[in-house]
Amino acid sequence: MVRIWGRRNSINVMKVVWTAEELGLAYERVDVGGPFGQLDGPAFGAMNPNRKIPVLEEDGLIVWESNTIVRYLAASRGSEGLLPANPARRALVEKWMDWVLTELNPPIGTIFIQLIRTPEDQRDLAAVQAACPVADQRWRLLDDVLARQPYVAGDSFTAADLAVGPFVHRWYHLPPPATRAELPHVRDYYERLRERPAYLAHCCLPLT
Ligand SMILES: N[C@@H](CCC(=O)N[C@@H](CS)C(=O)NCC(=O)O)C(=O)O
Structure with a gap:
């Protein structure tokens, strides 16, 4: 178990x-x-x-x-769908998992920690203001990718989506002064993920 x-x-x-x-x-x-x-x-x-x-x-x-x-x-579990065994196809999935850790998590993490987990009188709003354009840049990059394909690593749902997905819900629910650029393809992607019961049940929680 x-x-x-x-x-x-x-x-x-x-x-x-x-x-x-x-x-x-x-x-x-x-x-x-x-x-x-x-x-x-x-x-x-x-x-x-x-x-x-x-x-x-x-x-x-x-x-x-x-x-x-x-x-x-x-x-x-031999899930070829989530993580292909073929090294080239697998690399196309894994690069996004690393991207989440190195590129997406830092700005979103800063904004989240400051606006959700830090008491209001102790917040570093300058750090939030600096992180917002960085986060926007990361999401715009992803929006361009999702304009061409329905999932992060291509035509099907993979482990890349498991890494990115929880951040999408978080991003759409951060309060002001967090800013959000208009991202039509990320928005469609979010709706696509929300069709998955396990995403809704486990990743779409109130931000706490
Ligand atoms: N790179 C690690 C990061 C782990 C991490 O930062 N975990 C946070 C929660 S998201 C943590 O343990 N925080 C301390 C706590 O929950 O008390 C991973 O991806 O597992």
């Missing part, structure tokens, strides 16, 4: 839970992190010395780093 450690409002936990659901896996999720704590304890530290969520546990195997967990789940 798969066990996923992490609170459900963590974007990286969402990605993993959504993957498990898309694969039809039986799994158990344990609330840790954020208000649930426990990341500082010795038991959690033995699983993940980074003291971050998510962590996946299966038959004695422990995996941390959400994208690696997504790849492990897809590959171990």
